[in-house]
Amino acid sequence: MLHVKIPTRKEVIEEEKSKGKRIAAVYPIHYPRELFRVFNIQPVEVWGPPKTDTKKANAHLQSYICSVVQSGLSFYLEGYLDIVDLIVVPHSCDSLQGLGSIFKDFIKPKQELVTIYLPREKNKENVEFLANELKRIYKQLSQLCGFEPDDEKLMEEIKTEEKIDKLVFKFYKSRENLPLSSREFYTILRSREYLPPDKFKSILEYALLHASKGKLKKTGIVLSGLLPEPMDILDVIDDMDAFVAIDDMACCMRRVYGEGHSSDPFERIAERIVNGPPDPTKGNSFDERFEFIKSLADLTSAKGVIFYNVKFCEPEYFYHPILKEKLSKAQIRSLIIENDINEPLPQQTITRIKAFIEMIRESS
Amino acid sequence: MGVKDKIKYIFSYKIAGKLLIEYNTKKTFKNFKPPKNWRTDILAPSLRTGVYTKEIIAKHYLEGRYVSGVKPVAWVTSGAPIEILKALGFYILYPENHGALCGARKVALEISEEAEKKGYSIDICSYARTDIGATLSKKTPVGKLPKPDLLLCCTNICQTVLYWYRVLAEYYKVPLIVIDTPFVYDEAKEHDIEYVKKQLEASIEVSEKVAGKSLSFSKLKEVVRLSKMAAELWLEIMNANKNKPAPISVFDQFIHMAPIVEKRGDPETVDFYSKMLDEINERIKNGIGAIKNERKRVLWDNLPIWYKIRFLSEFLAENGVSVIASTYTNAWGELAPMMDIERPIESMAKTYVYPILNRGTGHKLKTMETMVKEFDLDGAILHSDRSCKPYSVGQMDQRLKLLNELGVAALLLEADHNDPRAFADEQIKSRLKAFMEMMD
Numbered sequence: 001m002l003h004v005k006i007p008t009r010k011e012v013i014e015e016e017k018s019k020g021k022r023i024a025a026v027y028p029i030h031y032p033r034e035l036f037r038v039f040n041i042q043p044v045e046v047w048g049p050p051k052t053d054t055k056k057a058n059a060h061l062q063s064y065i066c067s068v069v070q071s072g073l074s075f076y077l078e079g080y081l082d083i084v085d086l087i088v089v090p091h092s093c094d095s096l097q098g099l100g101s102i103f104k105d106f107i108k109p110k111q112e113l114v115t116i117y118l119p120r121e122k123n124k125e126n127v128e129f130l131a132n133e134l135k136r137i138y139k140q141l142s143q144l145c146g147f148e149p150d151d152e153k154l155m156e157e158i159k160t161e162e163k164i165d166k167l168v169f170k171f172y173k174s175r176e177n178l179p180l181s182s183r184e185f186y187t188i189l190r191s192r193e194y195l196p197p198d199k200f201k202s203i204l205e206y207a208l209l210h211a212s213k214g215k216l217k218k219t220g221i222v223l224s225g226l227l228p229e230p231m232d233i234l235d236v237i238d239d240m241d242a243f244v245a246i247d248d249m250a251c252c253m254r255r256v257y258g259e260g261h262s263s264d265p266f267e268r269i270a271e272r273i274v275n276g277p278p279d280p281t282k283g284n285s286f287d288e289r290f291e292f293i294k295s296l297a298d299l300t301s302a303k304g305v306i307f308y309n310v311k312f313c314e315p316e317y318f319y320h321p322i323l324k325e326k327l328s329k330a331q332i333r334s335l336i337i338e339n340d341i342n343e344p345l346p347q348q349t350i351t352r353i354k355a356f357i358e359m360i361r362e363s364s
Numbered sequence: 365m366g367v368k369d370k371i372k373y374i375f376s377y378k379i380a381g382k383l384l385i386e387y388n389t390k391k392t393f394k395n396f397k398p399p400k401n402w403r404t405d406i407l408a409p410s411l412r413t414g415v416y417t418k419e420i421i422a423k424h425y426l427e428g429r430y431v432s433g434v435k436p437v438a439w440v441t442s443g444a445p446i447e448i449l450k451a452l453g454f455y456i457l458y459p460e461n462h463g464a465l466c467g468a469r470k471v472a473l474e475i476s477e478e479a480e481k482k483g484y485s486i487d488i489c490s491y492a493r494t495d496i497g498a499t500l501s502k503k504t505p506v507g508k509l510p511k512p513d514l515l516l517c518c519t520n521i522c523q524t525v526l527y528w529y530r531v532l533a534e535y536y537k538v539p540l541i542v543i544d545t546p547f548v549y550d551e552a553k554e555h556d557i558e559y560v561k562k563q564l565e566a567s568i569e570v571s572e573k574v575a576g577k578s579l580s581f582s583k584l585k586e587v588v589r590l591s592k593m594a595a596e597l598w599l600e601i602m603n604a605n606k607n608k609p610a611p612i613s614v615f616d617q618f619i620h621m622a623p624i625v626e627k628r629g630d631p632e633t634v635d636f637y638s639k640m641l642d643e644i645n646e647r648i649k650n651g652i653g654a655i656k657n658e659r660k661r662v663l664w665d666n667l668p669i670w671y672k673i674r675f676l677s678e679f680l681a682e683n684g685v686s687v688i689a690s691t692y693t694n695a696w697g698e699l700a701p702m703m704d705i706e707r708p709i710e711s712m713a714k715t716y717v718y719p720i721l722n723r724g725t726g727h728k729l730k731t732m733e734t735m736v737k738e739f740d741l742d743g744a745i746l747h748s749d750r751s752c753k754p755y756s757v758g759q760m761d762q763r764l765k766l767l768n769e770l771g772v773a774a775l776l777l778e779a780d781h782n783d784p785r786a787f788a789d790e791q792i793k794s795r796l797k798a799f800m801e802m803m804d
Contacts, residue, residue, distance in 0.1 A: 059760060060760050060761055061757065061760070062748055062750075062756055062757070062759075062760070062778075064487070064750045064753070065753065065757065091546075091547055093523055094522050094523050094524065094753040094754045094757070095753055095757060097523070097547050097754060097757075098725065098753065098754065098757025098758055099757075100549065101547075101549060101724040101725040101726070101757070101758060102725055102757065102758055102761060104549055104550075104724060104726065105724055105725045105726030105729070105758070105761070106725065106726070106758070106761040106765075115547075115549055117546040117547055117556075119544055119546075119559070120519060120523075120526055120542060120544045121542050121544060125559065125562045125563065125566070126544070126559075128559075129546075129555060129556075129559040132553075132555035132559075133546075133555065136553060136555070280527065281523075283523075283526040283527065283530065283542065285530060285533070285534075286530060286534050311487070312487055314487070314488055314489070314523075314524055314527070314753070315523070315527055317484070317485040317487060317488050317527075318484075318488060318492075318524075318527035318528065318530070318531060319527070319530075320483055320485075321482050321483035321484055322531065322534055324483065336483075
């Protein structure tokens with residue numbers, strides 16, 4: 001166990017505000033952190049949050065919209081985002097598309113609303129489109145902030161993010177050597193959702209200092225899905241003398257982008273996002289997703305994959321049957337479970353996870 | 365192209381099949397009678413030209429049975445830019461339309477369950493489940509669906525189609541063209557249109573390769589011209605409902621929209637809608653309304669509930685409610701003016717970015733408000749469709765605005781376009797009764 005003090009979102013917002021920074025509340029999933037930072041805007045991501053009372057969102061969204069979007073809207077309507085200066089809604093799925101549209105047309109927040117359209121395929125035209133989309137957002141932000149940072153400054157922010165992505169990857173690779181529970185590991189990792197880069201970097205570096213040579217002698221699992229909420233799922237896995245060795249989650253690994261190549265900063269950010277790890281919301285092929293998940297399992301000692309789905313998340317649903325079949329052919333067992341981020345893990349789910357871990361342990 | 369396939373195609377479809385269907389149509393048209401159990405006490409007789417809807421659809425699916433190996437086959441999404449494929453001679457199949465047909469014939473559930481058995485969640489779109497179920501089990505009420513040689517998926521109706529077509533591409537191992545259309549929150553930006561244009565241009569090469577021939581731009585222009593003409597006629601048919609009484613119900617439109625979706629770009633479709641418009645104008649001249657006692661005029665928002673069209677149509681007609689305008693059927697006509705025959709690719713890029721489903725919730729509200737005024741409507745039924753999130757998200761705010769700012773009675777009706785498990789007759793009746801009371 002490590003004693004790492006990680007500030008809360010509230011503490012970060014207050015501190016960054018006191019330094020004169022603007023705060024952007026960012027909904028899932030992909031967005032250009034660098035572009036906001038160069039305007040002295042601190043992005044703080046809104047993934048729900050879990051255990052939110054969604055009554056207020058129920059006045060705008062039907063019951064068949066996922067709890068991440070329901071909670072995200074309720075959180076705003078309850079006034080928890082009053083402190084922020086911008087609201088950013090990336091076009092990740094039909095529900096988030098609807099959320100952005102409802103914000104713009106009906107809720108009309110007092111804050112600036114930024115929407116981002118993310119292209120769905122992985123090719124040159126899409127990089128070009130996203131670069132143009134980023135230039136449009138640059139103009140919007142420069143109007144809001146009253147200044148136009150130059151390409152050099154933007155490139156500096158990009159390189160900072162690229163370095164952090166490398167460090168995050170190293171953190172993943174060291175997972176088995178770190179004396180951390182799965183909950184601790186993901187608490188550290190997910191603090192990137194709201195910490196400034198220097199703070200996040202120092203926490204990671206500190207944690208990495210404690211990497212030992214001996215490996216964890218536990219059963220490794222690949223966790224796939226949107227986010228590990230409620231975090232009790234991580235405890236359930238750990239309680240079985242297992243651990244999350246690596247993940248294919250939207251809030252974590254799917255946003256560890258590679259280095260860009262272009263000398264144009266907008267194109268470089270676009271390259272990073274478009275060519276990043278496969279993600280259902282980007283519409284990647286089954287083969288790309290299978291190869292990626294398999295490579296994650298190969299990189300670690302993971303013996304099985306748990307698809308942990310948020311109820312009503314359509315992009316994830318479509319991939320499950322074929323991925324499960326492909327993994328099975330590759331001798332990798334998998335389990336599909338679904339939950340609502342506002343509900344505790346049902347006993348039935350806990351039993352299924354336990355049975356799955358026992359099964360993969362026995363067969364390995 | 366196999367000689368055997370071609371002979372079979374010519375004989376079974378081109379000669380025997382087509383002749384038989386056309387003969388039946390002529391006979392039915394001549395001795396026209398409304399279908400059995402048609403409630404002539406509350407409804408106008410069904411449209412006589414409706415026999416041609418059946419003919420067009422019957423021919424389409426019959427051709428599908430024998431077309432493999434004769435023409436290249438493409439499966440496409442309902443909002444896809446099909447003009448290029450049409451000009452290249454593809455046989456085009458719309459899985460959504462096939463899904464709707466399965467829904468209307470009440471076999472969608474059985475077919476969807478085939479997909480559910482394989483692990484597809486009950487919470488994914490019921491069209492997708494029906495199509496994947498049909499793909500896995502080969503079950504279909506039309507005999508046989510041709511295997512695709514190419515898949516064309518356009519995201520201007522939802523993101524769901526992207527994942528759905530990935531499943532199809534995985535299953536059929538054929539090329540998938542994705543036309544990604546940026547969502548229009550207010551107005552499309554220049555780079556949005558340019559992006560779609562580039563994708564359309566890139567799609568030509570892939571389509572030509574599959575078709576084994578080059579695209580003729582004069583043929584493309586001709587297809588665009590026919591497509592535009594049919595869409596304009598369709599728009600005129602819908603606008604005829606500004607008359608009182610309204611001559612054609614939205615439930616009829618749901619049935620007769622099949623050709624504008626799956627046969628646009630064909631000369632027969634233009635002829636068909638031209639005939640239908642004549643019949644509708646005749647109805648207007650004779651003061652014939654879609655329902656006998658048009659007491660209230662109502663709008664329908666979102667997809668139809670395919671397996672309950674008759675139930676809804678009769679229940680509402682019994683109570684003097686005529687459903688006469690729809691954002692859904694309107695979608696296949698409203699963009700017709702944007703098509704430019706002389707600049708097909710450029711105008712397609714723009715047109716296909718602007719369908720109502722690819723536009724913001726505020727735009728849909730404006731469309732409904734315009735319809736309320738132009739069609740002199742008393743109320744709106746907003747079908748909150750579990751299977752169609754992009755259409756349904758925003759309806760709760762839209763309903764309130766219609767109610768509070770326009771003073772129009774508005775009902776949110778929870779159901780699903782193809783899954784009957786989401787529909788309870790008595791519950792729906794009592795919701796509709798309360799809605800009718802609101803209008804009185």
